[in-house]
Amino acid sequence: MFALVDVNNFYASCERLFEPRLEGVAVVVLSNNDGCIIARSQEAKDLGIPMGEPVHKVKDVLRRERVRVYSSNYALYGDLSGRVVSVLKRFTPYLEVYSIDESFLDLGGFTDPAAHSHDIKDTVLRWTGLPVSVGVGATKTLAKAANRIAKKDPALGGVFIMPDDPDEVLGNLNTDAIWGIGRRLAARLDRIGITTALDLKNADSKFIRARFSVVVERTVLELRGTPCLALEMTVPAQKGIMVSRGFSRRVTDYRDIEAAVATYASRAAEKLRRQGLSTNKMTISLRTSPFSPAPERYANAAGFVFPEATSDTTHMIKAARHCLKKIYKPGLPYQKAGVFLDALEDTRRIQRGLFPPPGVDPDKSRALMKAVDRINADWGRNTVRFAVTGMQRSWAMKQNRKSPCYTTRWQDLKQVGG
Ligand SMILES: [Mg+2]
Incomplete structure (x- = not known):
């Protein structure tokens, strides 16, 4: 028997968690660059604000109904998602994290799934502050359907057993x-x-x-109740890491684009290190808007193969600049750049070359990166970073309405009383 546990209106609920005055108020969360609506509280749904709608199309409703609008805060959502999963793991080790706000649990062997489901729901709410719905069924598909019913009908109290x-x-x-x-x-x-x-x-x-x-x-x-989909408990090894973002405005200047690409490369390197991985290959992509007039329409990419797998930000930035020089054409209004890393491998199992690449001391490099990650973990992202990633960052993604990183930055910790 499977249970699907799904956080109700996840992003909106996260925003509400540290702002109790948002309780009962319509809340929406916007996509990157504050473009479209990607999450709505129940109140916002009730106002008929559609999912995925560009924000400018619903400007009037948002203003008239005093809807609270937030930029997406993935540091907050990711951290709270981890908290929910850690609570769920106390109920059963047989768990599949299906998405940022959904997990499948194997309830096989539990005699009273309804009582158990209510217990799960109440505990997650008490320990994390996030409301969840639980659907139970003989298969994952039936559990999914049950969850949908649990969410739609408030009279069910957040739990439905098929x-x-x-x-x-x-x-x-x-x-x-x-x-x-x-x-x-x-x-x-x-x-x-x-x-x-x-x-x-x-x-x-x-x-x-x-x-x-x-x-x-x-x-x-x-x-029909015949399970065809098993619980997938092991996270498949990541095949590639992508950091790609649109600019807040059209960018032409080489220095600005270089700063953006270096920033994305740094982010990608951080992601690599957090998973204990190294990369053998980097691809840099750059493009103007696909809707721009023909002479300005441009998209290109260039790749770089590292002599030895690496997760060192210094190497990433060097490679990124090397690629960018090949594809940058002056004078064009660029809209988006991206960094893609693939051919990833476990850092502990890197195949060392017979002749180490010149200027590379793997031990020194690892110690430096460890120190950088440590400082940024304790003091907030980008406390130390590479100068080439830029100082002004006028190209950076628009996120004008982002809530504080309540759970992942010391400076943003909520103060009570005092
Ligand atoms: Mg959800």
């Missing part, structure tokens, strides 16, 4: 409410008379496989 005979419940769910069935697929199913989850459950699975795919066939079986 009954042993789920037909009545599934008869009231449209196919697009089912995990993995998107709107387009739902429309195709609809055309052959499959409109509800119950219709899909009762469809001929072989026909579904032939007409659609083995993935949809699997969904049919899962709806």
